[in-house]
Amino acid sequence: MDERIKPYLIASEPYYRPAGREVELFEAAYARRMPIILKGPTGCGKTRFIEYMAWRLRKPLIAIACNEDLSASDLVGRFLLDANGTVWHDGPLTTAVRCGAICYLDEVVEARADTTVVIHPLADHRRALPLDRRGELVLAHADFQLVMSYNPGYQSSAKDLKMSTRQRFGALDFHYPHKEIETEIVMREGAVDSDTATRLVGIARQSRELRGRALDEGISTRMLIHAAGLISHGIDPHAACRIAMTRPISDEEDVLHALDGFVEAHFGT
Amino acid sequence: MDERIKPYLIASEPYYRPAGREVELFEAAYARRMPIILKGPTGCGKTRFIEYMAWRLRKPLIAIACNEDLSASDLVGRFLLDANGTVWHDGPLTTAVRCGAICYLDEVVEARADTTVVIHPLADHRRALPLDRRGELVLAHADFQLVMSYNPGYQSSAKDLKMSTRQRFGALDFHYPHKEIETEIVMREGAVDSDTATRLVGIARQSRELRGRALDEGISTRMLIHAAGLISHGIDPHAACRIAMTRPISDEEDVLHALDGFVEAHFGT
Amino acid sequence: MDERIKPYLIASEPYYRPAGREVELFEAAYARRMPIILKGPTGCGKTRFIEYMAWRLRKPLIAIACNEDLSASDLVGRFLLDANGTVWHDGPLTTAVRCGAICYLDEVVEARADTTVVIHPLADHRRALPLDRRGELVLAHADFQLVMSYNPGYQSSAKDLKMSTRQRFGALDFHYPHKEIETEIVMREGAVDSDTATRLVGIARQSRELRGRALDEGISTRMLIHAAGLISHGIDPHAACRIAMTRPISDEEDVLHALDGFVEAHFGT
Amino acid sequence: MDERIKPYLIASEPYYRPAGREVELFEAAYARRMPIILKGPTGCGKTRFIEYMAWRLRKPLIAIACNEDLSASDLVGRFLLDANGTVWHDGPLTTAVRCGAICYLDEVVEARADTTVVIHPLADHRRALPLDRRGELVLAHADFQLVMSYNPGYQSSAKDLKMSTRQRFGALDFHYPHKEIETEIVMREGAVDSDTATRLVGIARQSRELRGRALDEGISTRMLIHAAGLISHGIDPHAACRIAMTRPISDEEDVLHALDGFVEAHFGT
Amino acid sequence: MDERIKPYLIASEPYYRPAGREVELFEAAYARRMPIILKGPTGCGKTRFIEYMAWRLRKPLIAIACNEDLSASDLVGRFLLDANGTVWHDGPLTTAVRCGAICYLDEVVEARADTTVVIHPLADHRRALPLDRRGELVLAHADFQLVMSYNPGYQSSAKDLKMSTRQRFGALDFHYPHKEIETEIVMREGAVDSDTATRLVGIARQSRELRGRALDEGISTRMLIHAAGLISHGIDPHAACRIAMTRPISDEEDVLHALDGFVEAHFGT
């Protein structure tokens, strides 16, 4: 394996609790090097899943957080001035393409048009990345795969993936885990007992029913783990839920009042 | 042939299944070096066609994915700093013009105004590319031809080709292939039997009737090949259609429900 | 003549078929070095006319395709880094001003404000180009003339020439040529017989009546020459009209149907 | 401790008067290196609190004032030209991540999207900062913690934290201090007697009831300290309140008249 | 006089025909170095007037055509890279300030905010130009004067001079010259007889009555001189008026018809 991507190998097995057939399906997609979109709400485990799959497939993982100020050059590379003049430096996407890593574009709808279009020739039968500024056509390493994440809850006409992008990818749906699985995750990651974990999950599930109405998103698994961690550190459950679960997700009095009600329903007043 | 464009020669015959007289007509256009627009929906084979024609005509193909952040300098070239000062580097369009390649501007409506205007003198009787920043007028090599692709389904008043651009080009229409041809393509490219390919094509054809209403575009041939590939890898048809055909093209419950119905109609519930 | 502009001399007489007194009037304007706007629809021969006049007057012609990303620096020049530091490089407008060429700004309404304003002191009694970044005032060579083209059909409040620009220029109107002249041009440039040329011109003239309603512009002379060229290459007239005349100018079913009707009216069904 | 962050250690104990359990809760959050948002109105003591906690935890504090022109490069670092070519310079966030400081992003809603997204991998289980332009993945020092401040009173749909950001953080609410505590702070920081401090606090509390109606914010503790300071310098209370409390927060005659009324109610006419 | 501004001295007396007391008033303003705005429609002689005054006062004239892409650096100066590193180059405004020229900002409403604000300290009692990027405060040479031109006919809320700019300047009104004076100017500058000049002026005066309704501006003196020049070159008056007066100022059929009527009224049909 190329020295440049060795640091991106995931050394030890990440904790990931499968919720369905996603591991099997991803392996089949990888076998064909089919580009994949992971669809699902924030904090439900998409990033953890791709880390787990990279570890399982023994492939390095180069993750890039997309945003509207990320340019195509940030992905692909640029010329930098050296003591002997300008020298080309591969960007993280080019490194992944050349050396055979899984490239993970996190929250791809946030990216600018040029970022999205630059991956088109990588995501069809060509599997090639043209470095126009360098006059080079990089053919993808046999191990290279392109993966993107996408939160359909944020979907709007202004910030949606173009159909010409979507049609180049397969898609796997992600959701918050089932009650029992989520409780298990909170116990393990937050180091609390089953009873506390059950109550925390109960609060989160109530909050998720407000989604799309009072809240853009409900309380995520990640937030439950934060709250559990504070409880295991000795903070009382009401204060822990307040700091880690309710205050972060809303600033509106009414919504906070409703969320505090959920906490009291599970932990007493 | 110039060394700089040899890497752009297409080594082996690309698989392309003609749907009409497009090969003959393109050859006549090339004989006159008439600039051509390929019009048609995403994933219907425009890119594959131009690769096939480049191979057939034994001409190198320089493809450029257009986007709103691609500047005229990205196409034409720029000065870069070297150990001895600034040195001019030809962009991919200039390389094609000087050395006699077919230059393919993919999804040209996405390009900025300067990208589109810069090709005007190349697309009329002048066949010349002025490098204003360098003070050079490059006359096109006898083999040079300009080709662009364009998806009229995306056509809007804001992002349309200007008439002064359109009038410099001939245009070839592309559509999804006829039922029998598309089945043949899916069998060959996806390595499935005739029965499976027929069912997949049936689903796609149903989805295409939703185009312009529930969907911006129907399921493309490319997606059918993805699904067929997963089936030939051992994934059951329902899961394969879900990951490769239905989940990528919509996030809306109603539409996904309708698409799942098409899958069940062809592969059983 | 200065070495820098010799490459811009037009070596052989361009084919231009006058439609009225435009040659005489342009010569009178040039005699006074009066700046001139060529007004008219796309593809009607404005560029060919200025090439012809430049040839006739034995003056070099520097043509610049305007667009909204063309900056004043692109016209005027800039400092570039050399082995010994920054060195000034004249832009194409400055070259024309210093050395005495005709400078032709094609589609000037597309230009940004700074591009348009930079020519003001060149277009009045001063005939001077201030290079502010260099601290130099370049007085125009006695042979220098400024010419711009402009398509009033695109005229909109947002993209219109400012009155302070217009008042510095004289204006010559251009239209598509008269029936007989256009037929003669198509015969000569497209290498077809009189009968075919007459039919092609008939189709174009019908399409031009749709201008401003179904079409932004009708079929131009340039498109007729393309179609004629394909016919003389052996393509049947229906296919040639389709690829070179009707498909490029519209994507709408209704309009294409009407245009196909014009073709059938002239070449049979 | 790394030499680079020693200057960011807070040498002497900052004056901070706790209003509730915020010290205990922050210490528990820090123990888990949980990222924290400090929510509250301007001038209520958020910055002083984080300075106090950094002093108490004996950790350096790197504070960054966010604004819409602060780019990701300003946080993360950039290549700068040296005598020997370009050399990478860590930005303040990277310094904090590498060396183990508390990084405080003040008024984070003002930041651009790229600034906010760049902290995502630092704010979840990865605790990593990818320097894409350098091809380096910086794993956070064990002492590193991320803290942001946020004024929910400014909350608007256009400038709100994205849910994917919020869900990575815990949140602590801040308010103006209780009457007695605020009086104590004004006495100490402004060097006035108890009677004067009580009157100043009384004026501020009345102004805060106008918040959201006539005023965006009421008079802050910081402003009371300014007024007290002028009084202790010998300026009469009416002039001191005018210059330090009422004239800065509004330009509208009606509002100023009401505020002057509060001053007269406490200090006489 | 400083060598740098000698090229900006006006060698021979420009032809200027005073319309009122503007010469006397400008001289009084110059005696106090009071900054002056020249207000009036395009092509009425503002630029010629300032050239005449500069010649009369024996002061160099540095004219800058303002536009929305002109930055403060373009006016003030910038660092440029030399063989020995970056070297400061004065911009045209700084040259005028240091060496004592009249600086003429043409069409100042077109300028960006930074261009306008940068002149504020030059236009009040300070008469100083701070070069912030260089850390230098340039005190104006005793001969320096600031003059701007402005067309109130273009006045709109979006592009108006700020009151803080206006209050630093005196203002002189300009209009098209009186009938007799304008005829005299056309005779002299266009080399035509009195009768022809009278007819041309008659057409222009009729067109100016359409101003604000069918036309943004009427036909200017400059255009009359163009038409007269063509007539004296042998072009018939109808063609000369068409090319130099009517076609440049409008593209609308109705307006052109009306303007042609004025021509026919004066020169016959």
Place this chain on the structure above:
Amino acid sequence: MDERIKPYLIASEPYYRPAGREVELFEAAYARRMPIILKGPTGCGKTRFIEYMAWRLRKPLIAIACNEDLSASDLVGRFLLDANGTVWHDGPLTTAVRCGAICYLDEVVEARADTTVVIHPLADHRRALPLDRRGELVLAHADFQLVMSYNPGYQSSAKDLKMSTRQRFGALDFHYPHKEIETEIVMREGAVDSDTATRLVGIARQSRELRGRALDEGISTRMLIHAAGLISHGIDPHAACRIAMTRPISDEEDVLHALDGFVEAHFGT
């Protein structure tokens, strides 16, 4: 005193005529190094006041004219390329902070967000300026004070100071001087007799009653001095008022007519 700021010392006493207790109050604010906003209409003497106070306090004054194109780097400093690579150059704000000058940000509402936010840590108890790009935290010199000017008459929702900025500052109100004081100023600065000055002030006071209705601002003291100067130069009062007072502040016929009426009321018709 540091060599770098000596040029900013004000050598001789500026003429300033106090209108109230502003000198005493400013001295008290300076004693506490309290940041101050000077609020008032354009041309009423704010800049002259801060010059006077800087002279009185024997402190250098660094004035910066704010505008929407002034970046934080323009204030704070930047790296410039030298013969030995990039070298940091302090901006004017950093120079004031390091060396102990009064820094005066003129028309601060015009500044961009980053300019305003960059001063926050300088304007609270921290008195520090973080140079993020340089990795340096500059603690303010003991003599440093921050002063801004602001015209509440321009106040709009789009361009208003943020509350978090306002709350860091004290504020002093400025108005046009009282009738007698203004007359005294015009006599002294414009070199006219008491009668003429009284008439000029009378015109100005009438114009100020139109403020907010027909005029954005009335005629300022500065304009009266200009008119008086022309009169003392020998220009008749009507022409002097026209050029220096009425024509600069409006382009509208009705308003100009009204203003001319005020002139006639004081100087006769």
